[in-house]
Amino acid sequence: xxxxxxxxxxxxxxxxxxxxxxxxxxxxxxxxxxxxxxxxxxxxxxxxxxxxxxxxxxxxxxxxxxxxxxxxxxxxxxxxxxxxxxxxxxxxxxxxxxxxxxxxxxxxxxxxxxxxxxxxxxxxxxxxxxxxxxxxxxxxxxxxxxxxxxxxxxxxxxxxxxxxxxxxxxxxxxxxxxxxxxxxxxxxxxxxxxxxxxxxxxxxxxxxxxxxxxxxxxxxxxxxxxxxxxxxxxxxxxxxxxxxxxxxxxxxxxxxxxxxxxxxxxxxxxxxxxxxxxxxxxxxxxxxxxxxxxxxxxxxxxxxxxxxxxxxxxxxxxxxx
Amino acid sequence: xxxxxxxxxxxxxxxxxxxxxxxxxxxxxxxxxxxxxxxxxxxxxxxxxxxxxxxxxxxxxxxxxxxxxxxxxxxxxxxxxxxxxxxxxxxxxxxxxxxxxxxxxxxxxxxxxxxxxxxxxxxxxxxxxxxxxxxxxxxxxxxxxxxxxxxxxxxxxx
Numbered sequence: 391x392x393x394x395x396x397x398x399x400x401x402x403x404x405x406x407x408x409x410x411x412x413x414x415x416x417x418x419x420x421x422x423x424x425x426x427x428x429x430x431x432x433x434x435x436x437x438x439x440x441x442x443x444x445x446x447x448x449x450x451x452x453x454x455x456x457x458x459x460x461x462x463x464x465x466x467x468x469x470x471x472x473x474x475x476x477x478x479x480x481x482x483x484x485x486x487x488x489x490x491x492x493x494x495x496x497x498x499x500x501x502x503x504x505x506x507x508x509x510x511x512x513x514x515x516x517x518x519x520x521x522x523x524x525x526x527x528x529x530x531x532x533x534x535x536x537x538x539x540x541x542x543x544x545x546x547x548x549x550x551x552x553x554x555x556x557x558x559x560x561x562x563x564x565x566x567x568x569x570x571x572x573x574x575x576x577x578x579x580x581x582x583x584x585x586x587x588x589x590x591x592x593x594x595x596x597x598x599x600x601x602x603x604x605x606x607x608x609x610x611x612x613x614x615x616x617x618x619x620x621x622x623x624x625x626x627x628x629x630x631x632x633x634x635x636x637x638x639x640x641x642x643x644x645x646x647x648x649x650x651x652x653x654x655x656x657x658x659x660x661x662x663x664x665x666x667x668x669x670x671x672x673x674x675x676x677x678x679x680x681x682x683x684x685x686x687x688x689x690x691x692x693x694x695x696x697x698x699x700x701x702x703x704x705x706x707x708x709x710x711x
Numbered sequence: 712x713x714x715x716x717x718x719x720x721x722x723x724x725x726x727x728x729x730x731x732x733x734x735x736x737x738x739x740x741x742x743x744x745x746x747x748x749x750x751x752x753x754x755x756x757x758x759x760x761x762x763x764x765x766x767x768x769x770x771x772x773x774x775x776x777x778x779x780x781x782x783x784x785x786x787x788x789x790x791x792x793x794x795x796x797x798x799x800x801x802x803x804x805x806x807x808x809x810x811x812x813x814x815x816x817x818x819x820x821x822x823x824x825x826x827x828x829x830x831x832x833x834x835x836x837x838x839x840x841x842x843x844x845x846x847x848x849x850x851x852x853x854x855x856x857x858x859x860x861x862x863x864x865x866x867x868x869x
Contacts, residue, residue, distance in 0.1 A: 396737065396740045399740050399741075399744050400740070400743060400744060400747070403743075403744040403747050403748050404747060406748070406751075407747055407748055407750075407751030407752070408751075410751060410752070410755055411751055411754060411755055414754075414755040414758045414759060415758065417758075417759070417762065418758045418759075418761070418762045421762040421763075421765065421766050422762065422765070424766075424769075425765055425766065425769045428769050428772075428773055429769065429772075431773075432772065432773065432776050435776065435780060436776075436856075439780070439783060439856065439857070439858050440857070442858065442859075443835075443857060443858055443859035444859075446833065446859040446860050446861040447823075447833060447859055447861070449861040449863050450823075450825055450827070450832050450833035450859075450861035450863065451825070452863075453825075453827060453832060453861060453863045454825040454826045454827035454832060455826070457827060457828075458827075458828060501826075502825070502826050504823065504825060504833065505823070507835075507857060507859060508857065509857070555863065556866065691866060691868060692868075693868070694866050699863055700863065700864055700865065700866040701863055701864065701865040701866065702865075702866065703865050703866055703867050703868070
Protein backbone atom coordinates (compact mmCIF):
# COMPACT_ATOMS: atom_id res chain seq x y z
CA UNK A 391 0.00 0.00 0.00
CA UNK A 392 2.97 2.32 0.59
CA UNK A 393 3.79 2.14 -3.10
CA UNK A 394 0.18 2.98 -3.91
CA UNK A 395 0.48 6.25 -1.97
CA UNK A 396 3.59 7.16 -3.99
CA UNK A 397 1.82 6.30 -7.20
CA UNK A 398 -1.09 8.53 -6.25
CA UNK A 399 1.29 11.45 -5.71
CA UNK A 400 3.01 10.86 -9.01
CA UNK A 401 -0.28 10.40 -10.75
CA UNK A 402 -1.67 13.65 -9.38
CA UNK A 403 1.50 15.59 -10.22
CA UNK A 404 1.54 14.11 -13.72
CA UNK A 405 -2.12 14.95 -14.24
CA UNK A 406 -1.54 18.56 -13.16
CA UNK A 407 1.44 18.87 -15.45
CA UNK A 408 -0.49 17.26 -18.28
CA UNK A 409 -3.50 19.55 -17.86
CA UNK A 410 -1.30 22.65 -17.58
CA UNK A 411 0.70 21.58 -20.63
CA UNK A 412 -2.49 20.94 -22.55
CA UNK A 413 -3.80 24.38 -21.72
CA UNK A 414 -0.50 25.96 -22.65
CA UNK A 415 -0.44 23.97 -25.90
CA UNK A 416 -3.95 25.08 -26.77
CA UNK A 417 -3.04 28.70 -26.02
CA UNK A 418 0.06 28.37 -28.16
CA UNK A 419 -1.98 26.86 -30.98
CA UNK A 420 -4.43 29.72 -30.76
CA UNK A 421 -1.66 32.31 -30.80
CA UNK A 422 0.12 30.57 -33.65
CA UNK A 423 -3.03 30.31 -35.75
CA UNK A 424 -3.64 34.02 -35.18
CA UNK A 425 -0.05 34.70 -36.17
CA UNK A 426 -0.46 32.56 -39.27
CA UNK A 427 -3.69 34.29 -40.19
CA UNK A 428 -2.06 37.65 -39.75
CA UNK A 429 0.92 36.54 -41.88
CA UNK A 430 -1.38 35.31 -44.63
CA UNK A 431 -3.20 38.61 -44.58
CA UNK A 432 0.10 40.43 -44.95
CA UNK A 433 1.15 38.19 -47.85
CA UNK A 434 -2.20 38.77 -49.53
CA UNK A 435 -1.79 42.52 -49.15
CA UNK A 436 1.71 42.24 -50.56
CA UNK A 437 0.49 40.20 -53.55
CA UNK A 438 -2.29 42.73 -54.15
CA UNK A 439 0.18 45.63 -54.06
CA UNK A 440 2.42 43.84 -56.56
CA UNK A 441 -0.52 43.03 -58.84
CA UNK A 442 -1.56 46.69 -58.75
CA UNK A 443 2.00 47.63 -59.66
CA UNK A 444 1.90 45.30 -62.66
CA UNK A 445 -1.50 46.69 -63.66
CA UNK A 446 -0.08 50.23 -63.52
CA UNK A 447 2.90 49.08 -65.58
CA UNK A 448 0.50 47.66 -68.19
CA UNK A 449 -1.52 50.88 -68.29
CA UNK A 450 1.70 52.87 -68.72
CA UNK A 451 2.68 50.51 -71.55
CA UNK A 452 -0.62 51.14 -73.38
CA UNK A 453 -0.39 54.87 -72.69
CA UNK A 454 3.16 55.15 -74.02
CA UNK A 455 2.27 52.97 -77.03
CA UNK A 456 -0.84 54.86 -78.17
CA UNK A 457 -0.29 58.43 -77.01
CA UNK A 458 1.12 60.65 -79.74
CA UNK A 459 1.62 57.72 -82.07
CA UNK A 460 0.22 56.89 -85.47
CA UNK A 461 -2.88 54.72 -85.06
CA UNK A 462 -1.10 52.04 -87.13
CA UNK A 463 0.65 51.12 -83.87
CA UNK A 464 -2.58 49.35 -82.92
CA UNK A 465 -1.88 46.55 -85.39
CA UNK A 466 1.67 46.22 -84.08
CA UNK A 467 0.45 46.02 -80.50
CA UNK A 468 -2.10 43.28 -81.20
CA UNK A 469 -0.12 41.40 -83.85
CA UNK A 470 0.38 38.30 -81.71
CA UNK A 471 -3.13 38.26 -80.25
CA UNK A 472 -5.07 35.05 -80.67
CA UNK A 473 -8.34 33.45 -79.67
CA UNK A 474 -6.51 30.66 -77.82
CA UNK A 475 -5.28 33.20 -75.28
CA UNK A 476 -8.81 34.24 -74.33
CA UNK A 477 -10.45 32.94 -71.15
CA UNK A 478 -13.41 30.57 -71.70
CA UNK A 479 -15.97 33.32 -71.04
CA UNK A 480 -14.53 35.31 -73.95
CA UNK A 481 -14.30 32.47 -76.43
CA UNK A 482 -16.18 34.34 -79.15
CA UNK A 483 -14.23 35.56 -82.20
CA UNK A 484 -15.07 39.19 -81.51
CA UNK A 485 -12.69 39.11 -78.54
CA UNK A 486 -9.06 39.85 -79.21
CA UNK A 487 -6.75 38.62 -76.47
CA UNK A 488 -3.05 39.17 -75.93
CA UNK A 489 -1.19 37.49 -73.12
CA UNK A 490 1.96 39.11 -71.76
CA UNK A 491 4.16 36.98 -69.55
CA UNK A 492 7.31 38.09 -67.79
CA UNK A 493 9.36 35.53 -69.69
CA UNK A 494 8.39 36.66 -73.19
CA UNK A 495 7.21 39.91 -74.74
CA UNK A 496 4.39 39.43 -77.28
CA UNK A 497 4.83 42.89 -78.80
CA UNK A 498 6.48 43.96 -82.02
CA UNK A 499 9.99 45.38 -81.94
CA UNK A 500 8.60 48.90 -82.22
CA UNK A 501 6.94 48.54 -78.82
CA UNK A 502 9.27 48.57 -75.85
CA UNK A 503 7.91 46.25 -73.17
CA UNK A 504 8.39 47.62 -69.66
CA UNK A 505 10.16 45.72 -66.91
CA UNK A 506 7.92 43.91 -64.47
CA UNK A 507 8.09 44.74 -60.76
CA UNK A 508 10.36 42.58 -58.61
CA UNK A 509 8.97 39.82 -56.38
CA UNK A 510 6.85 38.26 -59.16
CA UNK A 511 6.99 34.59 -60.07
CA UNK A 512 7.03 35.15 -63.83
CA UNK A 513 6.14 31.54 -64.64
CA UNK A 514 2.84 31.81 -62.78
CA UNK A 515 1.90 35.41 -63.52
CA UNK A 516 0.55 37.13 -66.59
CA UNK A 517 -1.15 40.20 -68.00
CA UNK A 518 -4.05 39.69 -70.39
CA UNK A 519 -5.20 42.47 -72.70
CA UNK A 520 -8.72 41.96 -74.07
CA UNK A 521 -11.03 43.95 -76.27
CA UNK A 522 -14.19 43.46 -78.24
CA UNK A 523 -13.13 44.36 -81.79
CA UNK A 524 -16.69 44.58 -83.03
CA UNK A 525 -18.55 46.51 -80.35
CA UNK A 526 -15.83 48.36 -78.46
CA UNK A 527 -12.39 48.26 -80.09
CA UNK A 528 -11.54 51.47 -78.22
CA UNK A 529 -11.92 49.90 -74.79
CA UNK A 530 -9.17 47.56 -73.58
CA UNK A 531 -9.61 45.47 -70.48
CA UNK A 532 -6.39 44.66 -68.65
CA UNK A 533 -6.44 41.62 -66.43
CA UNK A 534 -3.45 40.94 -64.19
CA UNK A 535 -2.72 37.82 -62.18
CA UNK A 536 0.34 37.72 -59.94
CA UNK A 537 2.01 35.07 -57.82
CA UNK A 538 4.84 35.96 -55.44
CA UNK A 539 8.21 34.32 -56.09
CA UNK A 540 10.30 32.22 -53.73
CA UNK A 541 12.35 35.18 -52.55
CA UNK A 542 9.30 36.44 -50.72
CA UNK A 543 8.07 35.22 -47.35
CA UNK A 544 4.63 34.77 -48.83
CA UNK A 545 5.84 32.73 -51.80
CA UNK A 546 2.92 31.50 -53.91
CA UNK A 547 0.47 34.15 -52.67
CA UNK A 548 -1.77 35.24 -55.52
CA UNK A 549 -3.77 38.32 -56.40
CA UNK A 550 -5.82 39.32 -59.42
CA UNK A 551 -6.85 42.81 -60.48
CA UNK A 552 -8.36 44.32 -63.60
CA UNK A 553 -9.08 47.71 -65.08
CA UNK A 554 -10.22 49.05 -68.46
CA UNK A 555 -8.81 51.93 -70.48
CA UNK A 556 -9.99 53.90 -73.48
CA UNK A 557 -7.54 53.99 -76.38
CA UNK A 558 -7.61 56.57 -79.18
CA UNK A 559 -8.68 54.24 -81.96
CA UNK A 560 -12.01 55.88 -82.72
CA UNK A 561 -13.85 59.05 -81.72
CA UNK A 562 -17.30 59.80 -80.40
CA UNK A 563 -19.80 60.44 -83.14
CA UNK A 564 -21.85 63.59 -82.79
CA UNK A 565 -24.70 64.39 -85.18
CA UNK A 566 -23.49 67.32 -87.28
CA UNK A 567 -25.37 70.58 -87.19
CA UNK A 568 -26.96 71.66 -90.43
CA UNK A 569 -25.15 74.69 -91.78
CA UNK A 570 -24.37 76.18 -95.13
CA UNK A 571 -21.02 74.93 -96.42
CA UNK A 572 -18.28 77.57 -96.61
CA UNK A 573 -17.18 78.74 -100.05
CA UNK A 574 -14.60 76.36 -101.44
CA UNK A 575 -12.23 79.05 -102.63
CA UNK A 576 -11.83 80.69 -99.20
CA UNK A 577 -11.65 77.65 -96.88
CA UNK A 578 -9.44 74.60 -97.13
CA UNK A 579 -11.07 71.56 -98.59
CA UNK A 580 -12.87 69.58 -95.88
CA UNK A 581 -14.38 66.18 -96.66
CA UNK A 582 -17.76 67.06 -95.19
CA UNK A 583 -19.39 63.76 -95.98
CA UNK A 584 -16.80 61.76 -94.07
CA UNK A 585 -17.39 63.92 -91.00
CA UNK A 586 -21.13 63.64 -91.36
CA UNK A 587 -20.95 59.86 -91.42
CA UNK A 588 -18.08 59.08 -89.14
CA UNK A 589 -17.66 62.21 -87.05
CA UNK A 590 -14.10 62.87 -86.01
CA UNK A 591 -13.09 59.22 -86.43
CA UNK A 592 -10.29 59.34 -88.99
CA UNK A 593 -9.86 57.02 -92.01
CA UNK A 594 -6.70 55.67 -90.36
CA UNK A 595 -8.68 54.74 -87.27
CA UNK A 596 -11.35 52.89 -89.26
CA UNK A 597 -8.61 51.14 -91.19
CA UNK A 598 -7.07 50.05 -87.88
CA UNK A 599 -10.43 48.72 -86.67
CA UNK A 600 -10.87 46.84 -89.94
CA UNK A 601 -7.42 45.29 -89.51
CA UNK A 602 -8.21 44.39 -85.91
CA UNK A 603 -11.34 42.55 -87.01
CA UNK A 604 -9.37 40.70 -89.68
CA UNK A 605 -6.65 39.83 -87.16
CA UNK A 606 -9.29 38.52 -84.80
CA UNK A 607 -10.64 36.17 -87.47
CA UNK A 608 -14.00 37.86 -88.03
CA UNK A 609 -15.51 37.54 -91.50
CA UNK A 610 -18.89 37.63 -93.22
CA UNK A 611 -19.23 33.89 -92.49
CA UNK A 612 -18.49 33.97 -88.75
CA UNK A 613 -20.84 34.50 -85.85
CA UNK A 614 -20.70 37.33 -84.95
CA UNK A 615 -19.76 38.66 -88.35
CA UNK A 616 -17.28 41.33 -89.31
CA UNK A 617 -18.69 44.86 -89.37
CA UNK A 618 -15.97 47.15 -90.76
CA UNK A 619 -14.29 46.54 -94.13
CA UNK A 620 -11.46 48.74 -95.37
CA UNK A 621 -10.79 47.85 -99.00
CA UNK A 622 -7.65 48.90 -100.87
CA UNK A 623 -8.36 46.77 -103.94
CA UNK A 624 -9.84 48.38 -107.09
CA UNK A 625 -11.51 45.11 -108.17
CA UNK A 626 -15.29 44.83 -108.50
CA UNK A 627 -16.91 43.87 -105.21
CA UNK A 628 -18.95 40.67 -105.51
CA UNK A 629 -19.62 39.59 -101.93
CA UNK A 630 -22.93 40.18 -100.15
CA UNK A 631 -22.45 41.65 -96.67
CA UNK A 632 -24.47 42.59 -93.61
CA UNK A 633 -27.98 42.00 -92.32
CA UNK A 634 -30.51 44.29 -90.73
CA UNK A 635 -29.35 43.11 -87.32
CA UNK A 636 -25.66 43.31 -88.16
CA UNK A 637 -25.10 46.10 -90.71
CA UNK A 638 -21.64 46.72 -92.12
CA UNK A 639 -19.49 49.66 -93.15
CA UNK A 640 -17.61 49.10 -96.39
CA UNK A 641 -15.00 51.70 -97.24
CA UNK A 642 -13.16 51.71 -100.55
CA UNK A 643 -9.99 53.59 -99.78
CA UNK A 644 -8.35 56.31 -101.86
CA UNK A 645 -5.95 53.58 -102.97
CA UNK A 646 -8.84 51.53 -104.34
CA UNK A 647 -10.30 54.67 -105.93
CA UNK A 648 -6.97 55.89 -107.31
CA UNK A 649 -7.93 55.43 -110.94
CA UNK A 650 -11.62 54.67 -110.74
CA UNK A 651 -13.66 53.63 -107.75
CA UNK A 652 -14.49 49.90 -107.85
CA UNK A 653 -17.98 48.78 -108.83
CA UNK A 654 -20.28 46.66 -106.74
CA UNK A 655 -21.62 43.68 -108.65
CA UNK A 656 -25.36 43.63 -109.11
CA UNK A 657 -25.74 40.28 -107.30
CA UNK A 658 -23.93 41.61 -104.21
CA UNK A 659 -26.41 42.85 -101.59
CA UNK A 660 -24.87 45.08 -98.96
CA UNK A 661 -26.82 46.06 -95.87
CA UNK A 662 -25.03 48.96 -94.34
CA UNK A 663 -22.95 51.80 -95.62
CA UNK A 664 -20.68 51.87 -98.66
CA UNK A 665 -18.23 54.75 -98.81
CA UNK A 666 -15.89 55.56 -101.65
CA UNK A 667 -12.89 57.51 -100.46
CA UNK A 668 -12.20 59.40 -103.63
CA UNK A 669 -8.76 60.88 -104.17
CA UNK A 670 -10.49 64.22 -103.97
CA UNK A 671 -13.28 63.71 -101.47
CA UNK A 672 -14.41 67.32 -101.81
CA UNK A 673 -15.12 66.83 -105.46
CA UNK A 674 -16.78 63.50 -105.13
CA UNK A 675 -18.46 63.34 -101.78
CA UNK A 676 -21.52 61.26 -102.56
CA UNK A 677 -21.42 57.84 -100.88
CA UNK A 678 -23.82 55.03 -101.57
CA UNK A 679 -25.84 55.23 -98.43
CA UNK A 680 -28.26 52.47 -97.47
CA UNK A 681 -28.47 52.92 -93.73
CA UNK A 682 -26.46 54.88 -91.18
CA UNK A 683 -22.89 53.99 -90.33
CA UNK A 684 -23.85 52.36 -87.04
CA UNK A 685 -21.23 49.65 -87.39
CA UNK A 686 -18.48 52.24 -87.19
CA UNK A 687 -19.92 54.22 -84.28
CA UNK A 688 -18.84 53.14 -80.86
CA UNK A 689 -20.05 54.05 -77.43
CA UNK A 690 -18.05 56.83 -75.81
CA UNK A 691 -18.89 58.90 -72.75
CA UNK A 692 -20.20 62.35 -73.62
CA UNK A 693 -17.55 65.04 -73.79
CA UNK A 694 -14.54 62.77 -73.50
CA UNK A 695 -11.22 63.73 -75.07
CA UNK A 696 -10.79 60.67 -77.28
CA UNK A 697 -7.31 61.58 -78.40
CA UNK A 698 -5.52 60.10 -75.41
CA UNK A 699 -5.47 57.01 -73.23
CA UNK A 700 -7.75 57.25 -70.19
CA UNK A 701 -8.91 54.86 -67.52
CA UNK A 702 -12.57 53.85 -67.54
CA UNK A 703 -14.06 55.17 -64.35
CA UNK A 704 -15.23 52.45 -61.95
CA UNK A 705 -13.66 49.62 -63.95
CA UNK A 706 -11.05 48.64 -61.32
CA UNK A 707 -11.87 45.29 -59.82
CA UNK A 708 -10.10 42.92 -57.50
CA UNK A 709 -10.79 39.49 -58.90
CA UNK A 710 -11.05 37.39 -62.05
CA UNK A 711 -12.94 38.06 -65.23
CA UNK B 712 12.58 5.17 4.19
CA UNK B 713 11.84 7.99 6.57
CA UNK B 714 8.51 9.71 6.24
CA UNK B 715 8.86 13.43 6.15
CA UNK B 716 5.50 14.76 5.09
CA UNK B 717 2.56 13.55 7.01
CA UNK B 718 -0.88 13.91 5.66
CA UNK B 719 0.08 16.23 2.81
CA UNK B 720 -3.15 16.76 0.88
CA UNK B 721 -4.54 13.91 2.89
CA UNK B 722 -3.07 11.46 0.42
CA UNK B 723 -0.99 9.80 3.07
CA UNK B 724 -4.12 8.55 4.79
CA UNK B 725 -5.70 7.24 1.69
CA UNK B 726 -5.50 3.75 0.39
CA UNK B 727 -6.35 1.95 3.65
CA UNK B 728 -2.89 1.84 5.24
CA UNK B 729 -2.19 -0.53 8.03
CA UNK B 730 -2.34 0.49 11.71
CA UNK B 731 1.03 1.62 13.04
CA UNK B 732 2.59 2.16 9.62
CA UNK B 733 4.07 5.64 9.15
CA UNK B 734 2.02 7.96 6.87
CA UNK B 735 3.11 10.64 4.33
CA UNK B 736 5.54 10.78 1.34
CA UNK B 737 9.10 9.79 0.96
CA UNK B 738 11.70 12.37 -0.04
CA UNK B 739 12.28 10.47 -3.25
CA UNK B 740 8.61 10.69 -4.16
CA UNK B 741 8.58 14.39 -3.45
CA UNK B 742 11.73 14.92 -5.49
CA UNK B 743 10.28 12.97 -8.43
CA UNK B 744 7.01 14.86 -8.27
CA UNK B 745 8.78 18.20 -8.03
CA UNK B 746 11.08 17.30 -10.91
CA UNK B 747 8.18 16.33 -13.16
CA UNK B 748 6.33 19.48 -12.17
CA UNK B 749 9.42 21.62 -12.77
CA UNK B 750 10.06 20.08 -16.20
CA UNK B 751 6.45 20.51 -17.14
CA UNK B 752 6.25 24.05 -15.90
CA UNK B 753 9.51 25.03 -17.60
CA UNK B 754 8.10 23.64 -20.84
CA UNK B 755 4.90 25.58 -20.33
CA UNK B 756 6.89 28.71 -19.51
CA UNK B 757 8.98 28.32 -22.65
CA UNK B 758 5.90 27.79 -24.76
CA UNK B 759 4.26 30.85 -23.29
CA UNK B 760 7.38 32.97 -23.69
CA UNK B 761 7.78 31.77 -27.27
CA UNK B 762 4.19 32.47 -28.16
CA UNK B 763 4.32 35.90 -26.54
CA UNK B 764 7.48 36.77 -28.45
CA UNK B 765 5.97 35.52 -31.70
CA UNK B 766 2.83 37.47 -31.00
CA UNK B 767 4.75 40.66 -30.28
CA UNK B 768 6.93 40.19 -33.35
CA UNK B 769 3.85 39.65 -35.52
CA UNK B 770 2.16 42.66 -34.00
CA UNK B 771 5.13 44.80 -34.92
CA UNK B 772 5.16 43.38 -38.44
CA UNK B 773 1.44 44.08 -38.90
CA UNK B 774 1.91 47.62 -37.58
CA UNK B 775 4.87 48.18 -39.92
CA UNK B 776 2.97 46.85 -42.93
CA UNK B 777 0.04 49.06 -41.96
CA UNK B 778 2.35 52.08 -41.99
CA UNK B 779 3.70 51.08 -45.40
CA UNK B 780 0.27 50.41 -46.89
CA UNK B 781 -1.09 53.64 -45.51
CA UNK B 782 1.67 55.59 -47.21
CA UNK B 783 1.26 53.62 -50.46
CA UNK B 784 -2.49 54.33 -50.51
CA UNK B 785 -1.84 57.99 -49.83
CA UNK B 786 0.57 58.13 -52.76
CA UNK B 787 -2.10 56.82 -55.11
CA UNK B 788 -4.72 59.43 -54.26
CA UNK B 789 -4.25 63.11 -54.89
CA UNK B 790 -5.74 64.62 -51.75
CA UNK B 791 -4.23 67.74 -50.23
CA UNK B 792 -2.84 65.93 -47.17
CA UNK B 793 -1.24 63.24 -49.27
CA UNK B 794 0.18 65.69 -51.78
CA UNK B 795 1.80 67.69 -49.01
CA UNK B 796 3.37 64.54 -47.62
CA UNK B 797 5.04 63.75 -50.93
CA UNK B 798 6.36 67.19 -51.79
CA UNK B 799 9.85 65.81 -51.51
CA UNK B 800 10.73 62.58 -53.28
CA UNK B 801 12.60 61.14 -50.30
CA UNK B 802 11.72 61.59 -46.64
CA UNK B 803 11.63 59.79 -43.33
CA UNK B 804 9.40 59.95 -40.28
CA UNK B 805 9.28 58.25 -36.89
CA UNK B 806 6.19 56.70 -35.33
CA UNK B 807 5.51 54.47 -32.36
CA UNK B 808 2.81 51.94 -31.55
CA UNK B 809 0.88 51.46 -28.28
CA UNK B 810 3.64 49.23 -26.88
CA UNK B 811 6.16 52.05 -27.30
CA UNK B 812 8.11 50.41 -30.14
CA UNK B 813 9.66 53.05 -32.40
CA UNK B 814 9.17 52.65 -36.15
CA UNK B 815 11.17 54.59 -38.70
CA UNK B 816 9.53 54.99 -42.08
CA UNK B 817 11.34 56.24 -45.16
CA UNK B 818 10.46 56.34 -48.84
CA UNK B 819 11.94 57.01 -52.22
CA UNK B 820 10.12 57.93 -55.46
CA UNK B 821 11.79 57.06 -58.77
CA UNK B 822 10.63 57.33 -62.38
CA UNK B 823 10.67 54.28 -64.64
CA UNK B 824 11.75 54.91 -68.20
CA UNK B 825 9.07 54.44 -70.89
CA UNK B 826 8.82 55.43 -74.54
CA UNK B 827 6.38 58.20 -73.57
CA UNK B 828 7.30 61.87 -73.74
CA UNK B 829 6.14 62.22 -70.16
CA UNK B 830 9.13 61.21 -67.99
CA UNK B 831 6.83 60.69 -65.01
CA UNK B 832 4.32 58.44 -66.75
CA UNK B 833 5.33 55.48 -64.60
CA UNK B 834 6.73 55.98 -61.12
CA UNK B 835 7.85 53.64 -58.37
CA UNK B 836 7.45 54.28 -54.65
CA UNK B 837 9.79 52.29 -52.42
CA UNK B 838 8.81 52.34 -48.75
CA UNK B 839 11.03 51.05 -45.98
CA UNK B 840 9.88 50.61 -42.35
CA UNK B 841 12.49 49.77 -39.70
CA UNK B 842 11.96 48.86 -36.04
CA UNK B 843 14.13 47.35 -33.24
CA UNK B 844 14.04 43.63 -32.57
CA UNK B 845 12.65 42.71 -29.19
CA UNK B 846 14.70 39.56 -28.72
CA UNK B 847 18.08 40.88 -29.93
CA UNK B 848 19.22 44.17 -28.51
CA UNK B 849 20.92 46.40 -31.06
CA UNK B 850 19.51 44.71 -34.16
CA UNK B 851 16.50 45.77 -36.18
CA UNK B 852 13.92 44.40 -38.61
CA UNK B 853 13.12 46.08 -41.92
CA UNK B 854 10.05 45.79 -44.13
CA UNK B 855 10.16 46.85 -47.79
CA UNK B 856 7.07 47.78 -49.76
CA UNK B 857 6.97 48.70 -53.46
CA UNK B 858 4.16 50.20 -55.48
CA UNK B 859 3.98 51.63 -59.00
CA UNK B 860 1.69 54.29 -60.36
CA UNK B 861 0.92 55.41 -63.91
CA UNK B 862 -0.12 59.02 -64.41
CA UNK B 863 -2.79 58.01 -66.97
CA UNK B 864 -5.93 59.92 -65.94
CA UNK B 865 -9.37 58.51 -65.25
CA UNK B 866 -12.30 59.82 -67.25
CA UNK B 867 -14.84 60.90 -64.64
CA UNK B 868 -17.22 62.85 -66.85
CA UNK B 869 -17.79 66.51 -67.45
